[in-house]
Amino acid sequence: MAAANNNNSSGSKYASKKQNGRRNVQPFNRDTQIKNPSKIIRFNDPNEDDDVSNRLLKGDVVTYKSLKSRANELLRVRKTLPVYQHKSEIMPYINANPVTVLIGETGSGKSTQIPQFILEQIYDKKKHGSIAVTQPRRVAAINLATRVAQEHGCKLGDQVGYSVRFDNTTTAKTRLKYLTDGMLLRELMMNNNLKEYSVIIIDEAHERTVLTDLILGFLKSLIQGPRPDLKIIVMSATLQAEKFSEFFNNAPILFVEGRKFDVSQYYLKAPTDDIVDAVIRCCIQINQGEQLGDVLCFLPGQEEIDKAVTIMEKIAKYVSDETSVPLLIPYPLYAALPPVQQALVFAPVKGFKRKVIFSTNIAETSVTISGVKFVVDSGLRKVKVWRHQLGLATLLTVPISQASAMQRSGRAGRESEGKSFRLYCEPDYLKLPKQSEPEIARSDVTSPVLMLKRYGINDIVNWTWFENPGKEAIIMGLQELYELGALDTRGNITKRGEQMALLPLQPHLSSVLIKASEVGCLSQVIDIISCLSVENLMLNPSPEERDEVNERRLSLCNAGKKYGDLIMLKELFDIYFYELGKSQDANSERNDWCKGLCISLRGFKNVVRVRDQLRVYCKRLFSSINEENEEARKIGENGDEISKILKCFLTGFIKNTAIGMPDRSYRTVSTGEPISVHPSSMLFLNKSCPGIMYTEYVFTTKGYARNVSRIELSWLQEVVTNGTAVAKQKISSSK
């Protein structure tokens, strides 16, 4: 309520250029960011007009003639894009250099136009070969391919197509393929030289995902070795051009301006220690002093967002007077939110109201909301940081980088001029790191190391890493793979390792799957692993319905109640897959069931797709698969069968075990640290387990085990097999 009382202090808390004459920090001030400007060739944006493109997208295109006429219409729009205007200046650089770095701001048209220019050249010169364009996210690959196919005047899958997991529209005719980073890496694993491509374009390289970084490393070793003819273009929205250029032997950097509206910056005069309170106050101030337009607030996590929404719901009617200032309507937005609630964010509000969206980083890159004119930035985000020595992930709330702050502010200037309110002081902004730490520097690299091994790299430490994760991380990854049986004592990849590298799973889960195929419970384990592979399958119930939902889950899962979350997932899967969906109205039946248990229906649909894919892969990989093993099966309450399944998981997660203490707490087998069962677990209330196994160990306020199962202590010795000498030693010493 404090926020409401103080709202008439008339905006004086924020300093702006106009008020005190301080320098207004402009987003994307490239002159101060790029060190060596002589190396950069710049193009400005001579044309600011673009409004018909979206209208032209509507309506179905069927005949060849209509495809072509649509493409002709779109050509007028294409010609206004900055990249198109500078085509004749850009293309000679691309043609003359094996690698080009292209910095294109939002709206420059780089992702849609550059690939088409190259495609035209391939046609003109009657050359062979095709173009791959990688994207970090699936939706981006799909949307870009759809748009470019229209511009090109073809059906999706003819000359232009996309390839993402579960969905491949490419055909033998396809010459321009948009695909996810993960898909290109998979192709690299299957066909070492990417020989079908003559040009590879890495888009959104500035995001620095683990997979993008890996691809850059592979491309460098390709052009230095078997593919000197391969042309590479690294495309990035902002900055970091020097690093890409240096990595590829000082490749030229081209800079194309984009189209965006000005966003003015406002900073706090004094720092705040209650970020939720500050965000609410700021929203109220915007509501009273600014023209109509929606507000997007960036907060670090679900906890802060839920709190902010609750407060605003309570005070909105007190701080709004419908005759003078609009009513504030709060919306939460984060990935774990049920899809139906996420969708509310996109619907415009009617009447004299102002939408206020409280969001995590999801709105920074993955999701774009129209109507946003104001951004409120807490300057914080949550990151998962992997601790190699401890084998656990920590979840930290940390300050964002300058690049991230600019990206957040930019969200206010997508449709018109906007304002950005940063809830920190300007000197503190200037002290922030220019870029966020790349993901690979804070991740578990077991999976990347396995990819490199499968590719045939011996000296992992000295590989052409775009960003070397460090010797320590690599050694931990190698040791992990050795303990999983993927590497032999000399560090060479084993047959098991080859199989693990080809499965679309993290190495630990691949190892579990292979074990299951050996002992004859493959089908059940596939179902469980499919559930584990889908993010946000089990949603968090709201505090009011929490007890009810937990009660319902417990009453449905008899075996899960005793044996834990992995078995519960299988029980739920069995109900979803075998029992529901037989009636006429299968969809609504499944929908109601999911709602009652606070489970994501979309999640379960993905589980089934993952399951189908894994069954196909397993058939291909395991030649000795027997009939009984292959047959899909429901789980019963048979203790022997359940033990067999859990022991399979123990081969992959032997390190993730803890022993029950006399005081009913748990301590980890590997380090003896205290660990608690996460409140979302079936075993949260069950204090009678001799030991537990978990698939995830996260440290927040304390160490939590997630996806927890009951194990017998005798299993620990029993399960230790090939290559797990280290784990074995640790188990004996901790006993």
Next chain:
DNA sequence: GAGCACTGC
């Protein structure tokens, strides 16, 4: 006895 940001095969 109390809660996890985002993405990919």
